[in-house]
Amino acid sequence: xxxxxxxxxxxxxxxxxxxxxxxxxxxxxxxxxxxxxxxxxxxxxxxxxxxxxxxxxxxxxxxxxxxxxxxxxxxxxxxxxxxxxxxxxxxxxxxxxxxxxxxxxxxxxxxxxxxxxxxxxxxxxxxxxxxxxxxxxxxxxxxxxxxxxxxxxxxxxxxxxxxxxxxxxxxxxxxxxxxxxxxxxxxxxxxxxxxxxxxxxxxxxxxxxxxxxxxxxxxxxxxxxxxxxxxxxxxxxxxxxxxxxxxxxxxxxxxxxxxxxxxxxxxxxxxxxxxxxxxxxxxxxxxxxxxxxxxxxxxxxxxxxxxxxxxxxxxxxxxxxxxxxxxxxxxxxxxxxxxxxxxxxxxxxxxxxxxxxxxxxxxxxxxxxxxxxxxxxxxxxxxxxxxxxxxxxxxxxxxxxxxxxxxxxxxxxxxxxxxxxxxxxxxxxxxxxxxxxxxxxxxxxxxxxxxxxxxxxxxxxxxxxxxxxxxxxxxxxxxxxxxxxxxxxxxxxxxxxxxxxxxxxxxxxxxxxxxxxxxxxxxxxxxxxxxxxxxxxxxxxxxxxxxxxxxxxxxxxxxxxxxxxxxxxxxxxxxxxxxxxxxxxxxxxxxxxxxxxxxxxxxxxxxxxxxxxxxxxxxxxxxxxxxxxxxxxxxxxxxxxxxxxxxxxxxx
Amino acid sequence: xxxxxxxxxxxxxxxxxxxxxxxxxxxxxxxxxxxxxxxxxxxxxxxxxxxxxxxxxxxxxxxxxxxxxxxxxxxxxxxxxxxxxxxxxxxxxxxxxxxxxxxxxxxxxxxxxxxxxxxxxxxxxxxxxxxxxxxxxxxxxxxxxxxxxxxxxxxx
Numbered sequence: 001x002x003x004x005x006x007x008x009x010x011x012x013x014x015x016x017x018x019x020x021x022x023x024x025x026x027x028x029x030x031x032x033x034x035x036x037x038x039x040x041x042x043x044x045x046x047x048x049x050x051x052x053x054x055x056x057x058x059x060x061x062x063x064x065x066x067x068x069x070x071x072x073x074x075x076x077x078x079x080x081x082x083x084x085x086x087x088x089x090x091x092x093x094x095x096x097x098x099x100x101x102x103x104x105x106x107x108x109x110x111x112x113x114x115x116x117x118x119x120x121x122x123x124x125x126x127x128x129x130x131x132x133x134x135x136x137x138x139x140x141x142x143x144x145x146x147x148x149x150x151x152x153x154x155x156x157x158x159x160x161x162x163x164x165x166x167x168x169x170x171x172x173x174x175x176x177x178x179x180x181x182x183x184x185x186x187x188x189x190x191x192x193x194x195x196x197x198x199x200x201x202x203x204x205x206x207x208x209x210x211x212x213x214x215x216x217x218x219x220x221x222x223x224x225x226x227x228x229x230x231x232x233x234x235x236x237x238x239x240x241x242x243x244x245x246x247x248x249x250x251x252x253x254x255x256x257x258x259x260x261x262x263x264x265x266x267x268x269x270x271x272x273x274x275x276x277x278x279x280x281x282x283x284x285x286x287x288x289x290x291x292x293x294x295x296x297x298x299x300x301x302x303x304x305x306x307x308x309x310x311x312x313x314x315x316x317x318x319x320x321x322x323x324x325x326x327x328x329x330x331x332x333x334x335x336x337x338x339x340x341x342x343x344x345x346x347x348x349x350x351x352x353x354x355x356x357x358x359x360x361x362x363x364x365x366x367x368x369x370x371x372x373x374x375x376x377x378x379x380x381x382x383x384x385x386x387x388x389x390x391x392x393x394x395x396x397x398x399x400x401x402x403x404x405x406x407x408x409x410x411x412x413x414x415x416x417x418x419x420x421x422x423x424x425x426x427x428x429x430x431x432x433x434x435x436x437x438x439x440x441x442x443x444x445x446x447x448x449x450x451x452x453x454x455x456x457x458x459x460x461x462x463x464x465x466x467x468x469x470x471x472x473x474x475x476x477x478x479x480x481x482x483x484x485x486x487x488x489x490x491x492x493x494x495x496x497x498x499x500x501x502x503x504x505x506x507x508x509x510x511x512x513x514x515x516x517x518x519x520x521x522x523x524x525x526x527x528x529x530x531x532x533x534x535x536x537x538x539x540x541x542x543x544x545x546x547x548x549x550x551x552x553x554x555x556x557x558x559x560x561x562x563x564x565x566x567x568x569x570x571x572x573x574x575x576x577x578x579x580x581x582x583x584x585x586x587x588x589x590x591x592x593x594x595x596x597x598x599x600x601x602x603x604x605x606x607x608x609x610x611x612x613x614x615x616x617x618x619x620x621x622x623x624x625x626x627x628x629x630x631x632x633x634x635x636x637x638x639x640x641x642x643x644x645x646x647x648x649x650x651x652x
Numbered sequence: 653x654x655x656x657x658x659x660x661x662x663x664x665x666x667x668x669x670x671x672x673x674x675x676x677x678x679x680x681x682x683x684x685x686x687x688x689x690x691x692x693x694x695x696x697x698x699x700x701x702x703x704x705x706x707x708x709x710x711x712x713x714x715x716x717x718x719x720x721x722x723x724x725x726x727x728x729x730x731x732x733x734x735x736x737x738x739x740x741x742x743x744x745x746x747x748x749x750x751x752x753x754x755x756x757x758x759x760x761x762x763x764x765x766x767x768x769x770x771x772x773x774x775x776x777x778x779x780x781x782x783x784x785x786x787x788x789x790x791x792x793x794x795x796x797x798x799x800x801x802x803x804x805x806x807x808x
Binding site for chain 2: 510524
């Protein structure tokens with residue numbers, strides 16, 4: 001590891017340059033988006049440990065939206081409203097916070113189509129589909145037989161599949177209560193192939209490949225000529241189950257795993273594979289009822305590539321490979337060994353020739369291992385330290401991030417020559433070229449998502465925002481244009497031309513189409529009903545009043561449901577609702593939508609409620625009272641708006 | 653504030669008569685997504701928008717009144733009462749005598765431009781201090797609402 005230091009330092013200069021040296025004169029003009037003008041790209045950025053996805057504009061670096069996916073989000077009530085709670089259900093129950101690492105944008109013919117974004121829950125393995133019309137999470141499917149869903153989600157050229165590989169191998173099958181030391185015998189890796197319905201986007205696990213126990217890290221689908229194949233980086237081929245830092249870094253080479261998924265489909269068509277018991281949740285948000293449902297599924301189809309030949313091959317790869325990226329032509333697979341001093345580039349054509357010629361060096365737990373040289377196109381020599389991920393431009397160049405040496409290195413895929421390098425601030429993880437993982441990259445920018453921020457911004461105590469950097473790549477030399485802060489801890493990100501997303505953006509939900517069972521489509525339908533100890537308030541909100549806004553006859557011990565329908569049909573006019581003492585906080589309701597806040601009053605009294613989203617000049621007037629009487633009280637249920645009764649002097 | 657008085661029973665009881673009219677979509681194609689049309693310069697009392705000329709029929713078209721009522725209840729009623737009472741917006745009693753039918757339909761379907769450019773609409777904003785929202789009412793639906801307003805004003 002230490003040997004190449006001196007060499008690359010000699011190339012790059014002794015120390016990374018200071019920011020003042022690298023940001024040149026016209027940088028500001030290149031990122032300036034004038035007031036009222038739009039950015040050229042949407043940037044979908046994972047939130048890492050915050051479990052969300054955030055949307056930025058490029059080149060300005062402005063934050064537009066946080067899309068809650070695997071974590072509750074107080075800002076819009078996701079995970080708090082009764083409608084959205086089922087989205088976070090799992091076979092382990094409701095989980096309010098997970099870890100989202102990798103967005104993947106849907107493609108058709110290998111190019112972005114602007115329909116959906118997918119994201120992974122790393123901790124409790126799940127994959128989510130986000131609808132890019134509404135920028136909301138539409139669906140979440142849990143993955144059984146998985147632990148640390150890191151090699152996920154990656155998509156095939158026409159979004160036939162979203163693929164998810166487990167980082168941890170785990171005991172698979174009915175009996176998971178086994179000694180950890182039985183790792184080799186009882187533990188297996190799995191790769192889930194999640195089918196995507198081409199029109200609705202609906203997800204279902206078509207099959208799981210059960211592999212020898214290793215750790216899967218990252219992956220990419222083939223494209224063009226390699227469409228039908230999938231490539232995964234694997235580490236811990238030592239099959240260590242303790243102190244992996246030492247025990248999983250012994251070998252000079254781990255593997256790239258090549259999967260012929262079309263062959264797997266042929267086996268399934270022949271009735272191969274076996275259905276095994278598995279328990280996992282499938283959660284879907286219905287856009288018409290505005291409600292999510294959660295269903296527990298019990299079965300998954302398992303394929304064993306040791307039995308079913310010609311589906312899986314290993315290719316040796318130095319050393320602890322992380323990123324595994326296919327270039328826009330689909331011919332080259334770039335694998336970045338975190339601890340390697342070179343970047344191997346594999347050739348899809350040579351891999352096919354090696355398989356045809358059975359050019360194997362042996363097998364690993366029953367899976368053929370192709371000879372390294374037989375699959376190798378060439379190596380990028382001494383590119384830097386700690387290569388992680390590679391994205392591509394439209395001119396045949398690759399951009400690889402180097403964590404240890406804190407830089408992006410540009411090199412030519414065909415010639416394998418290093419062309420340029422720029423420092424990042426500091427310790428870059430993932431990087432993103434708009435369209436970079438597709439067949440049609442837009443080679444204008446590369447964005448660095450850095451792991452360490454330190455002195456980049458005004459300090460905010462021990463916890464800092466995360467730093468991202470935007471570089472132009474349309475000239476021969478990469479040029480630093482902009483630092484911008486990001487939230488959570490971005491891992492991967494994708495960027496897509498705004499023109500593919502913007503025209504489809506939903507402005508309102510049509511009130512006529514609202515099928516929520518508790519919707520009040522007009523104030524005439526506003527009412528309060530008692531069903532046993534449940535109180536259902538069918539409430540409407542429109543600038544600037546709530547109907548009903550006086551409610552009496554609720555008793556301590558009741559479950560009170562505020563079903564609020566926003567009657568507005570105008571873009572960007574949400575209303576909110578907060579009730580004093582509600583343990584569930586607040587809800588936010590988009591125009592035409594119905595959302596439900598559940599409140600269990602613990603004491604009697606009169607409780608104020610109000611709209612939380614500043615909506616009009618009379619927003620402060622948008623308020624009401626709900627009276628709660630002691631359990632067993634006979635105060636009659638009544639409700640009204642705008643009704644002034646003769647002054648009551650009784651009651652106190 | 654007085655409680656709102658609903659006159660629904662009265663006009664729903666009015667005699668029915670089969671309407672003689674082209675379908676809504678033919679008469680008023682959905683204009684959503686088109687750019688804001690320019691002022692009706694020839695006659696400012698008609699307001700600004702797609703609607704240049706409305707053909708009114710007598711007796712009233714009962715089908716339109718029914719549809720207009722349900723649109724009113726879903727999209728208009730929270731702010732407009734059917735008598736003269738002003739709540740958020742003005743009461744509707746007499747509106748068809750105060751305003752040209754074209755002005756009413758333009759106000760309903762093109763409210764943002766009306767509030768920006770039409771002096772009568774601006775006077776109402778100064779009075780009510782809440783911008784009338786765009787309730788995404790199609791031209792055909794606005795025509796039905798207009799018929800309901802005529803009925804509310806006692807026309808037969």
